[in-house]
């Protein structure tokens with residue numbers, strides 16, 4: 610497992626080892642013991658999978674408020690996407706900063722987002738699929754959305770993206786009264 614820091618505390622890029630052979634490859638994308646050794650002690654309760662047809666589609670930036678806050682382990686099942694996390698933990702030295710990484714079926718990278726981050730992504734190929742594990746159940750009444758173009762994110766595909774109606778109507782980051790408090794790692 611390769612672990613890369615992102616410059617934002619708690620947020621990590623993980624690249625599981627791939628065992629290649631004549632058939633293709635094998636990789637462990639979640640192993641509670643291995644990840645606990647890396648400081649990721651998650652209990653996942655829901656797995657999500659979505660397909661976006663057109664390249665350039667943006668979903669996000671989404672979070673759920675405590676006590677329904679979700680940590681997420683994200684990867685790309687098919688195609689290629691630009692995955693983004695925005696630090697929304699009040700008191701964090703990196704509050705409001707974003708981090709983006711290309712996740713693809715080919716590179717096998719994953720992004721680990723602890724609680725306290727808004728999450729979104731832009732697809733880079735047709736029929737791109739994202740797959741992610743969550744530590745809390747979907748709770749629409751606890752959903753928060755930040756407008757995709759309000760955090761200074763350098764989205765790879767310029768122009769007007771395809772968005773859901775609720776994402777298009779979301780308020781900017783500047784209006785957010787974040788429910789998350791930064792806790793430094795011990």
Ligand SMILES: Cc1cn([C@H]2C[C@H](O)[C@@H](COP(=O)(O)OP(=O)(O)O[C@H]3O[C@@H](C)C(=O)[C@@H](O)[C@H]3O)O2)c(=O)[nH]c1=O
Pocket residue numbers: 657659668669670671672728729730746747773
């Ligand atoms: C997120 C979610 C949606 N749904 C339903 C509600 C709705 O009818 C339909 C589509 O929902 P959405 O438009 O919210 O889907 P989407 O925009 O893909 O929402 C997701 O975006 C990414 C960026 C995340 O990080 C996720 O946590 C989630 O918020 O699916 C569930 O049943 N369970 C879920 O966990």
